[in-house]
Amino acid sequence: MTTTEDFQVSVKAAEQYEARFVPAIFAEWAPLLASIAGVGTGQAVLDVACGTGIVSRTVAERVGPTGRVAGVDLNDGMLAVARRLRPDLDWRQGDVAALPFDDRTFDTALCQMALMFFPDRVAALREMARVARPGGVVALAVPAALNTQPAYGPFVEMAVRLTGPEAASLLGAYWACGDLDALCDLVTSAGLEVTDTWTHLGTAAFDSAVHLAATEVEGSPLVERITADAYAAIRAGAEDVLRPFVDPTGRLDAPLRGHLVAGRVRAR
Numbered sequence: 001m002t003t004t005e006d007f008q009v010s011v012k013a014a015e016q017y018e019a020r021f022v023p024a025i026f027a028e029w030a031p032l033l034a035s036i037a038g039v040g041t042g043q044a045v046l047d048v049a050c051g052t053g054i055v056s057r058t059v060a061e062r063v064g065p066t067g068r069v070a071g072v073d074l075n076d077g078m079l080a081v082a083r084r085l086r087p088d089l090d091w092r093q094g095d096v097a098a099l100p101f102d103d104r105t106f107d108t109a110l111c112q113m114a115l116m117f118f119p120d121r122v123a124a125l126r127e128m129a130r131v132a133r134p135g136g137v138v139a140l141a142v143p144a145a146l147n148t149q150p151a152y153g154p155f156v157e158m159a160v161r162l163t164g165p166e167a168a169s170l171l172g173a174y175w176a177c178g179d180l181d182a183l184c185d186l187v188t189s190a191g192l193e194v195t196d197t198w199t200h201l202g203t204a205a206f207d208s209a210v211h212l213a214a215t216e217v218e219g220s221p222l223v224e225r226i227t228a229d230a231y232a233a234i235r236a237g238a239e240d241v242l243r244p245f246v247d248p249t250g251r252l253d254a255p256l257r258g259h260l261v262a263g264r265v266r267a268r
Protein backbone atom coordinates (compact mmCIF):
# COMPACT_ATOMS: atom_id res chain seq x y z
CA MET A 1 0.00 0.00 0.00
CA THR A 2 1.32 3.44 -0.86
CA THR A 3 0.07 7.01 -0.64
CA THR A 4 1.12 10.31 -2.11
CA GLU A 5 -0.66 12.17 0.70
CA ASP A 6 1.35 13.24 3.75
CA PHE A 7 -0.95 15.86 5.33
CA GLN A 8 1.41 18.85 5.09
CA VAL A 9 -0.11 22.14 6.28
CA SER A 10 0.91 25.76 6.97
CA VAL A 11 1.30 27.15 10.52
CA LYS A 12 -2.09 28.85 10.04
CA ALA A 13 -3.77 25.54 9.17
CA ALA A 14 -1.92 23.86 12.06
CA GLU A 15 -3.46 26.45 14.43
CA GLN A 16 -6.88 25.65 12.94
CA TYR A 17 -6.12 21.94 13.33
CA GLU A 18 -5.36 22.43 17.04
CA ALA A 19 -8.29 24.78 17.71
CA ARG A 20 -10.93 22.80 15.81
CA PHE A 21 -9.91 19.25 14.84
CA VAL A 22 -8.23 18.28 18.09
CA PRO A 23 -11.12 19.02 20.49
CA ALA A 24 -13.74 17.79 18.01
CA ILE A 25 -12.09 14.48 17.11
CA PHE A 26 -8.52 13.64 18.12
CA ALA A 27 -8.60 14.36 21.87
CA GLU A 28 -10.99 11.42 22.35
CA TRP A 29 -8.57 8.91 20.84
CA ALA A 30 -5.37 9.88 22.68
CA PRO A 31 -6.33 8.33 26.08
CA LEU A 32 -7.58 5.19 24.29
CA LEU A 33 -4.26 4.85 22.49
CA ALA A 34 -2.33 5.38 25.74
CA SER A 35 -4.52 2.73 27.41
CA ILE A 36 -4.19 0.03 24.75
CA ALA A 37 -0.42 0.60 24.88
CA GLY A 38 -0.41 0.31 28.69
CA VAL A 39 1.39 3.63 29.16
CA GLY A 40 2.16 4.18 32.84
CA THR A 41 4.25 6.10 35.34
CA GLY A 42 7.92 6.52 34.55
CA GLN A 43 7.82 5.30 30.95
CA ALA A 44 9.67 6.79 28.00
CA VAL A 45 7.15 7.31 25.17
CA LEU A 46 7.53 8.46 21.56
CA ASP A 47 4.59 10.08 19.71
CA VAL A 48 5.21 9.52 15.99
CA ALA A 49 3.60 12.00 13.54
CA CYS A 50 2.66 13.97 16.64
CA GLY A 51 0.99 16.86 14.79
CA THR A 52 0.18 19.56 17.34
CA GLY A 53 0.89 17.07 20.14
CA ILE A 54 -2.40 15.86 21.62
CA VAL A 55 -1.04 12.33 22.23
CA SER A 56 2.18 13.68 23.78
CA ARG A 57 0.27 15.98 26.11
CA THR A 58 -2.09 13.18 27.16
CA VAL A 59 0.77 10.75 27.74
CA ALA A 60 2.82 13.32 29.68
CA GLU A 61 0.14 13.29 32.39
CA ARG A 62 0.33 9.47 32.58
CA VAL A 63 4.11 9.05 32.70
CA GLY A 64 4.51 11.87 35.24
CA PRO A 65 7.73 13.62 36.20
CA THR A 66 9.80 10.43 36.20
CA GLY A 67 8.81 9.64 32.61
CA ARG A 68 9.87 11.09 29.29
CA VAL A 69 7.83 12.10 26.22
CA ALA A 70 9.09 12.99 22.76
CA GLY A 71 7.07 13.95 19.70
CA VAL A 72 8.32 13.75 16.10
CA ASP A 73 6.64 15.09 12.96
CA LEU A 74 7.55 15.94 9.38
CA ASN A 75 5.79 19.30 9.58
CA ASP A 76 7.34 22.41 11.15
CA GLY A 77 3.96 24.19 11.31
CA MET A 78 2.46 21.41 13.44
CA LEU A 79 5.59 21.37 15.63
CA ALA A 80 5.45 25.16 16.14
CA VAL A 81 1.98 24.78 17.68
CA ALA A 82 3.08 21.74 19.73
CA ARG A 83 6.05 23.70 21.11
CA ARG A 84 3.92 26.74 21.92
CA LEU A 85 1.55 24.58 23.97
CA ARG A 86 4.14 22.44 25.77
CA PRO A 87 7.64 23.94 25.52
CA ASP A 88 8.82 21.50 28.18
CA LEU A 89 8.39 18.40 25.98
CA ASP A 90 10.94 17.13 23.44
CA TRP A 91 9.72 18.05 19.92
CA ARG A 92 11.73 16.92 16.88
CA GLN A 93 11.34 17.45 13.17
CA GLY A 94 11.77 14.14 11.40
CA ASP A 95 10.43 11.48 9.07
CA VAL A 96 9.05 8.18 10.34
CA ALA A 97 11.20 6.55 7.64
CA ALA A 98 14.33 7.51 9.64
CA LEU A 99 13.44 8.46 13.20
CA PRO A 100 16.02 10.72 14.87
CA PHE A 101 16.56 8.39 17.85
CA ASP A 102 18.89 5.53 18.78
CA ASP A 103 17.74 1.92 18.96
CA ARG A 104 15.84 0.95 22.16
CA THR A 105 15.31 4.54 23.36
CA PHE A 106 11.62 4.17 24.32
CA ASP A 107 9.31 1.79 26.19
CA THR A 108 6.46 2.66 23.84
CA ALA A 109 6.03 4.21 20.38
CA LEU A 110 2.56 5.55 19.54
CA CYS A 111 1.09 6.79 16.29
CA GLN A 112 -2.37 8.34 16.13
CA MET A 113 -4.27 8.96 12.87
CA ALA A 114 -1.19 9.11 10.64
CA LEU A 115 -0.18 5.61 9.46
CA MET A 116 -2.28 6.06 6.32
CA PHE A 117 -0.08 8.99 5.25
CA PHE A 118 3.20 7.01 5.32
CA PRO A 119 4.45 5.91 1.87
CA ASP A 120 5.90 2.64 3.26
CA ARG A 121 3.81 1.59 6.25
CA VAL A 122 5.66 -1.63 7.08
CA ALA A 123 9.00 0.20 7.03
CA ALA A 124 7.48 2.89 9.29
CA LEU A 125 6.32 0.27 11.79
CA ARG A 126 9.75 -1.40 11.72
CA GLU A 127 11.33 1.98 12.44
CA MET A 128 8.97 2.53 15.39
CA ALA A 129 9.93 -0.95 16.68
CA ARG A 130 13.64 -0.15 16.26
CA VAL A 131 13.50 2.83 18.63
CA ALA A 132 11.45 0.83 21.19
CA ARG A 133 13.05 -1.69 23.52
CA PRO A 134 12.46 -5.44 23.10
CA GLY A 135 9.30 -6.27 25.06
CA GLY A 136 8.11 -2.69 24.53
CA VAL A 137 4.97 -1.67 22.66
CA VAL A 138 4.12 -0.07 19.32
CA ALA A 139 0.48 1.09 19.18
CA LEU A 140 -1.63 2.69 16.47
CA ALA A 141 -4.98 4.41 16.05
CA VAL A 142 -6.47 4.78 12.55
CA PRO A 143 -9.92 5.61 11.12
CA ALA A 144 -11.90 2.53 10.09
CA ALA A 145 -12.87 1.94 6.43
CA LEU A 146 -15.11 4.55 4.82
CA ASN A 147 -17.87 2.02 4.11
CA THR A 148 -18.26 1.56 7.90
CA GLN A 149 -18.66 5.31 8.55
CA PRO A 150 -22.34 6.36 8.68
CA ALA A 151 -21.60 10.11 8.72
CA TYR A 152 -18.21 10.46 6.99
CA GLY A 153 -19.22 8.04 4.21
CA PRO A 154 -21.91 10.36 2.78
CA PHE A 155 -19.83 13.48 3.61
CA VAL A 156 -16.75 12.27 1.72
CA GLU A 157 -18.84 11.02 -1.21
CA MET A 158 -20.46 14.47 -1.47
CA ALA A 159 -17.15 16.37 -1.12
CA VAL A 160 -15.37 14.17 -3.69
CA ARG A 161 -18.22 14.75 -6.15
CA LEU A 162 -17.79 18.52 -5.77
CA THR A 163 -13.99 18.74 -5.91
CA GLY A 164 -11.14 17.72 -8.17
CA PRO A 165 -8.90 14.65 -7.98
CA GLU A 166 -6.38 16.27 -5.60
CA ALA A 167 -9.03 16.81 -2.95
CA ALA A 168 -10.44 13.35 -3.60
CA SER A 169 -6.99 11.84 -3.05
CA LEU A 170 -6.71 13.37 0.44
CA LEU A 171 -10.32 12.61 1.37
CA GLY A 172 -9.78 9.00 0.31
CA ALA A 173 -6.42 8.62 2.08
CA TYR A 174 -7.84 9.00 5.60
CA TRP A 175 -9.52 5.58 5.40
CA ALA A 176 -6.74 3.63 3.69
CA CYS A 177 -5.70 1.61 6.78
CA GLY A 178 -9.27 0.99 7.90
CA ASP A 179 -9.50 -2.77 7.38
CA LEU A 180 -8.59 -4.29 10.76
CA ASP A 181 -7.32 -7.63 9.38
CA ALA A 182 -5.11 -5.86 6.84
CA LEU A 183 -3.87 -3.52 9.58
CA CYS A 184 -2.91 -6.47 11.82
CA ASP A 185 -1.13 -8.05 8.83
CA LEU A 186 0.93 -4.86 8.43
CA VAL A 187 1.87 -4.91 12.10
CA THR A 188 2.86 -8.59 11.88
CA SER A 189 4.83 -7.99 8.66
CA ALA A 190 6.87 -5.40 10.55
CA GLY A 191 7.96 -8.16 12.97
CA LEU A 192 5.67 -7.16 15.83
CA GLU A 193 3.39 -9.54 17.74
CA VAL A 194 -0.19 -8.20 17.79
CA THR A 195 -1.30 -8.31 21.44
CA ASP A 196 -4.58 -6.35 21.44
CA THR A 197 -7.06 -4.71 19.07
CA TRP A 198 -10.09 -2.52 19.76
CA THR A 199 -12.65 -1.00 17.44
CA HIS A 200 -14.17 2.12 18.94
CA LEU A 201 -17.15 4.18 17.80
CA GLY A 202 -16.15 7.74 18.64
CA THR A 203 -17.89 11.06 18.06
CA ALA A 204 -16.85 13.96 15.88
CA ALA A 205 -18.58 16.72 17.84
CA PHE A 206 -19.01 20.10 16.13
CA ASP A 207 -21.16 23.20 16.70
CA SER A 208 -22.87 22.44 13.37
CA ALA A 209 -22.52 20.48 10.12
CA VAL A 210 -20.97 23.59 8.55
CA HIS A 211 -18.33 23.62 11.31
CA LEU A 212 -17.36 20.04 10.42
CA ALA A 213 -16.98 21.04 6.77
CA ALA A 214 -14.96 24.15 7.69
CA THR A 215 -12.65 22.12 9.93
CA GLU A 216 -12.10 19.40 7.32
CA VAL A 217 -11.10 22.11 4.83
CA GLU A 218 -9.33 24.80 6.89
CA GLY A 219 -7.48 22.44 9.25
CA SER A 220 -6.07 20.25 6.47
CA PRO A 221 -4.22 20.51 3.12
CA LEU A 222 -7.63 20.84 1.42
CA VAL A 223 -7.68 24.58 2.11
CA GLU A 224 -4.87 25.01 -0.46
CA ARG A 225 -6.51 22.83 -3.09
CA ILE A 226 -10.13 23.81 -3.62
CA THR A 227 -11.84 26.86 -5.08
CA ALA A 228 -14.05 29.21 -3.04
CA ASP A 229 -17.05 27.91 -4.99
CA ALA A 230 -16.22 24.27 -4.21
CA TYR A 231 -15.77 25.20 -0.54
CA ALA A 232 -19.18 26.91 -0.42
CA ALA A 233 -20.75 23.89 -2.10
CA ILE A 234 -19.15 21.51 0.44
CA ARG A 235 -20.52 23.60 3.34
CA ALA A 236 -24.03 23.50 1.85
CA GLY A 237 -23.71 19.79 1.05
CA ALA A 238 -22.60 19.03 4.61
CA GLU A 239 -25.83 20.50 6.00
CA ASP A 240 -27.73 18.16 3.73
CA VAL A 241 -25.86 14.84 4.19
CA LEU A 242 -25.15 15.28 7.91
CA ARG A 243 -28.74 16.26 8.85
CA PRO A 244 -29.43 12.86 10.53
CA PHE A 245 -26.68 13.59 13.08
CA VAL A 246 -27.72 17.17 13.94
CA ASP A 247 -29.81 17.82 17.06
CA PRO A 248 -32.65 20.40 17.28
CA THR A 249 -30.19 23.10 18.42
CA GLY A 250 -28.04 22.55 15.29
CA ARG A 251 -25.17 20.74 17.07
CA LEU A 252 -23.57 17.83 15.22
CA ASP A 253 -22.50 14.55 16.81
CA ALA A 254 -21.14 12.53 13.90
CA PRO A 255 -20.10 8.93 14.62
CA LEU A 256 -16.49 8.19 13.72
CA ARG A 257 -15.32 4.57 13.86
CA GLY A 258 -11.65 3.75 14.35
CA HIS A 259 -9.30 0.85 15.11
CA LEU A 260 -6.59 0.66 17.77
CA VAL A 261 -3.88 -1.99 17.60
CA ALA A 262 -1.05 -2.77 20.01
CA GLY A 263 1.98 -4.85 19.06
CA ARG A 264 4.81 -6.16 21.21
CA VAL A 265 8.41 -5.61 20.10
CA ARG A 266 10.16 -8.98 19.83
CA ALA A 267 13.53 -9.75 21.40
CA ARG A 268 16.41 -9.05 18.99
Ligand SMILES: C[S@@+](CC[C@H](N)C(=O)[O-])C[C@H]1O[C@@H](n2cnc3c(N)ncnc32)[C@H](O)[C@@H]1O
Binds near residue numbers: 073097113118
Ligand atom coordinates in the same frame (compact mmCIF):
# COMPACT_ATOMS: atom_id res chain seq x y z
C1 LIG B 1 -3.92 13.84 10.81
S1 LIG B 1 -2.40 14.40 11.48
C2 LIG B 1 -2.35 13.50 13.04
C3 LIG B 1 -1.53 14.24 14.07
C4 LIG B 1 -1.59 13.71 15.50
N1 LIG B 1 -1.06 12.37 15.62
C5 LIG B 1 -2.98 13.82 16.10
O1 LIG B 1 -3.52 12.80 16.54
O2 LIG B 1 -3.52 14.95 16.15
C6 LIG B 1 -1.17 13.52 10.52
C7 LIG B 1 0.27 13.95 10.81
O3 LIG B 1 1.17 13.04 10.17
C8 LIG B 1 2.35 13.78 9.87
N2 LIG B 1 3.16 13.00 8.92
C9 LIG B 1 2.79 12.63 7.66
N3 LIG B 1 3.78 11.91 7.10
C10 LIG B 1 4.80 11.82 8.01
C11 LIG B 1 6.08 11.20 8.01
N4 LIG B 1 6.53 10.52 6.93
N5 LIG B 1 6.85 11.28 9.13
C12 LIG B 1 6.40 11.98 10.20
N6 LIG B 1 5.20 12.61 10.25
C13 LIG B 1 4.41 12.52 9.18
C14 LIG B 1 1.81 15.08 9.31
O4 LIG B 1 2.79 16.10 9.26
C15 LIG B 1 0.66 15.34 10.32
O5 LIG B 1 1.10 16.13 11.39
